[in-house]
Amino acid sequence: DAGITQSPRHKVTETGTPVTLRCHQTENHRYMYWYRQDPGHGLRLIHYSYGVKDTDKGEVSDGYSVSRSKTEDFLLTLESATSSQTSVYFCATQTGAYEQYFGPGTRLTVT
């Protein structure tokens, strides 16, 4: 267990509101990732980070932004939530041996 926590674990929010999800790791892993999982789509990469303040876009980055001001924290922000962003969000870290560890997930519902 790589010591990854996500908060909140569940959230219901209204369309148009900003939402921030937090991923926290205790393993000092350099790489961190945000994914969303939807039925029929598997997991899709939103953004990833390869170090403090170093981030890049994934497959489905529109409508999302990220920040990483400390090694242990990777924040995902939905600037103005839409119903299409209702999903389960997973954070992951990667070790130097390329093994990925996933957090428990955040279930987000946008009404």
Next chain:
Amino acid sequence: ELKVEQNPLFLSMQEGKNYTIYCNYSTTSDRLYWYRQDPGKSLESLFVLLSNGAVKQEGRLMASLDTKARLSTLHITAAVHDLSATYFCAVDILGKIIFGKGTRLHILP
């Protein structure tokens, strides 16, 4: 376009049988991952394959990688009910990790 395709997407099999899940990808990559996900849970890393010809085994699961054919396989030997889950492959393309849609495996007693 980057594509990672798994087949089959659904598999129902009897305990004790062998089967293989296939993962094809559309562009060059030297890193391929296999994960397991139980319903309502997070993903668990099974294997990381880092080079052509790599083979890894853990219990009844064995994964292999052929980078020239852009193909990885996950072989299940003498399946048991506890292996029922969804299995994902994923490919690292220059730092971006692209997942297949997953294979839902149901093992019947």
